[in-house]
Amino acid sequence: MYHGLLRAELSKQEEVYLALKEGRRETVCYKAYQDEVYGTQDANYTNRLRLAYYLLYWKVDDEEAIAWLFGEELKDREENSFQGIGTVLEVLTFLLKKYNAGHRYDDLFVRAKNANFDCACGYDPDMAGIPDLTDNNLLDCIYLCQDMEFRAVMEPLVEQWRASVAEWGDSERTTLIRFYSFLGQEAKNEVLYLEQLALAEQAGKTVDVVRAYSNLIRHYLDMGNNRMAHRYLDEVKKMAECPEVRRLRLMGDLLEEAFEVVCGEQGKAGVCCTEAEVQEEEKTKQLWEWARAELAARTNRYGNLYQKGIAAAKAMGDSYAGQLEKEYKVWWEDCRIK
Numbered sequence: 001m002y003h004g005l006l007r008a009e010l011s012k013q014e015e016v017y018l019a020l021k022e023g024r025r026e027t028v029c030y031k032a033y034q035d036e037v038y039g040t041q042d043a044n045y046t047n048r049l050r051l052a053y054y055l056l057y058w059k060v061d062d063e064e065a066i067a068w069l070f071g072e073e074l075k076d077r078e079e080n081s082f083q084g085i086g087t088v089l090e091v092l093t094f095l096l097k098k099y100n101a102g103h104r105y106d107d108l109f110v111r112a113k114n115a116n117f118d119c120a121c122g123y124d125p126d127m128a129g130i131p132d133l134t135d136n137n138l139l140d141c142i143y144l145c146q147d148m149e150f151r152a153v154m155e156p157l158v159e160q161w162r163a164s165v166a167e168w169g170d171s172e173r174t175t176l177i178r179f180y181s182f183l184g185q186e187a188k189n190e191v192l193y194l195e196q197l198a199l200a201e202q203a204g205k206t207v208d209v210v211r212a213y214s215n216l217i218r219h220y221l222d223m224g225n226n227r228m229a230h231r232y233l234d235e236v237k238k239m240a241e242c243p244e245v246r247r248l249r250l251m252g253d254l255l256e257e258a259f260e261v262v263c264g265e266q267g268k269a270g271v272c273c274t275e276a277e278v279q280e281e282e283k284t285k286q287l288w289e290w291a292r293a294e295l296a297a298r299t300n301r302y303g304n305l306y307q308k309g310i311a312a313a314k315a316m317g318d319s320y321a322g323q324l325e326k327e328y329k330v331w332w333e334d335c336r337i338k
Contacts, residue, residue, distance in 0.1 A: 002141050004136050004158050009134075009145075009153045015055035016047070022063055041080025045088065048073060050093040050148050057133045063099045063272035070096050070108060084118050087147060093123075096132050138164065138286040146182055155183055157185055170196065186223060193219050207241045211250055213239075217257045226264040230287065239288055251294070252305050258291035259312035266315035288316050295324075304332065 020028060024145040028051055031043040044050075047068060055066060070092045077089060089112060096105055109125035111259040137146065138161050145154035158179045165172050173192050180188045193216040200212040220229035236254065245251055265284045294310050295301070313321035 002138050002160060003136075005153050005157065006141050006144060006150070007057070007133060009150050010054055010057065010148075011051070012179060013050050014058075016051050016064070017054060017060065020051070021067075023064075024247055025068075028069065028072065030072045030079075032079060035081075038072075038078050041082070042076040043079065044072075045076060045086075046149050048090075048330070049088045052088050053144070053148065055095060056091055057131060063096075066092060066095045066099070067105065067108075070105075070112075074108070076113060077112065077119060080116070083116035085123050087118075089123070091130060093125055093127060097125065098187070107223070116261050133296065142179065146179075151183055154179070160185065168195075171197070186219065189219055189224075207248070207250065208240060210236055210239055210254070214250060214253045215258065218253070218314055221257060221260055221264075224263055230261045230265070230283065232259060233287060234283070238293075246298075252300075253303065255291050255294055255298070256305060256308050258287055259308035262288045262291070262312040263315045285316070288312060288318070290321060292318070296320075301327075301331065303328075303332070 016027060019025075028044055028048045032040055033043050035041045052069065054060070055062070057071075067257060070089075073086070073088050073092055077084075077086065093109070093112065096108070100109075112125070113119055113123050115123075137156065142154055142157045143162060145151070145157060158176070162176060173196055177189045177192050180192075183306065193212070197212040197216055198208070202209045203209075213232055215234075217229045218233050219230070220226075233254070240246070240251060240254055262284060265280070291309075291312065295305070298305075306324060310321050310324045310328065313319075313324060
C-alpha cells in the first residue's frame with residue numbers, strides 16, 4: 001500500500017521530465033537565493049530531487065537529461081553555503097555512471113569530488129547501488145516523502161508506521177515527534193513529550209530528566225503557550241542546580257527558554273489589576289531573577305544566550321541589559337579574531 005501511494009505521487013514528475021525535454025527547465029535548473037540563516041541556497045533543489053528519483057525508479061534511459069541535471073546539481077554543491085553532498089548528487093551519480101564508458105564523465109565526477117569540503121571527504125563516484133522503490137520499507141518510504149516534501153503522502157504513512165510499532169522507546173518516540181513537526185502537527189507532540197518526561201523521571205537520571213523538561217518547555221514556547229512553559233520551568237529550576245547539568249549546554253537551553261518566557265510576559269508588567277495578575281507578575285520577576293543569577297555565574301556563554309538575555313533584561317527594565325551588551329560586544333570581537 002505505501003509503495004503505491006509514493007509511486008502515484010512520484011509519477012507526477014513525468015510532466016516535469018517532459019517539460020525538461022521541451023526546453024522548459026526553469027523548475028529544475030540551479031536557482032540561487034540568499035537565506036537569512038543558511039546563506040546561499042538553491043530554490044529548485046527539492047524539484048531536482050523529485051525528478052532524479054523519478055528517473056531512477058522509472059528507469060528512464062536519458063543520458064542527456066541526466067548529464068544536464070548533474071551539471072546543475074554541481075552548481076549547487078559548489079555554491080551552497082551549507083555545503084554537503086546531498087541526495088540529488090548521489091542519485092544522479094548512480095544514474096550517470098552507466099554512461100561513463102571510456103571515462104566520458106570522469107571530469108564531472110572529479111569536479112563533484114572537489115565541489116566542497118564535505119564532497120572531498122565523503123563523495124564516492126563508485127558508491128553502492130540504490131535500492132528500487134519496492135525494496136524500501138515503510139520507514140524508508142516516510143523518509144523519502146520527507147526528503148521530497150510529499151507531505152500529503154507522508155501523513156498516512158506516518159500513522160501506518162505509528163500503528164505498527166510494537167514497543168515504544170525514546171528512539172521511536174523521538175522519530176514520531178520529528179515526523180509530526182515536519183508535517184506541521186506539533187500539537188500532537190505534547191503527549192509524546194510528557195511521556196518522555198514521565199519515563200525519564202522513572203529512570204531517575206537527573207540530566208535526562210532535565211533534558212526531557214527542556215524539550216517539553218521548548219515545545220510549549222514553539223506553540224505559543226507561555227503559561228505552560230513557565231510552569232515547567234518553575235518545576236525544573238531546582239533540579240538544574242545539579243553540577244552536571246550546569247556544565248552542559250543543556251543549562252544554556254534552559255536559560256534561553258527562561259528569557260523567552262520573560263519576554264513573552266513583559267506586557268503584564270505594571271498593568272496588573274487582579275490578585276491573579278499580581279501573582280503572575282511576581283512569578284515573572286522570580287523567573288527573571290533566577291535566570292539572571294545563573295547567567296551571571298555562567299562562563300561559557302554564546303551568541304543566542306547573550307541576545308535573549310539582553311532582550312529579557314530590557315523587558316524587565318533591568319540595567320543589567322547594558323552590562324550584558326558590553327560583554328556581548330567583547331565576546332563577538334573575540335569570536336571574529338579567532
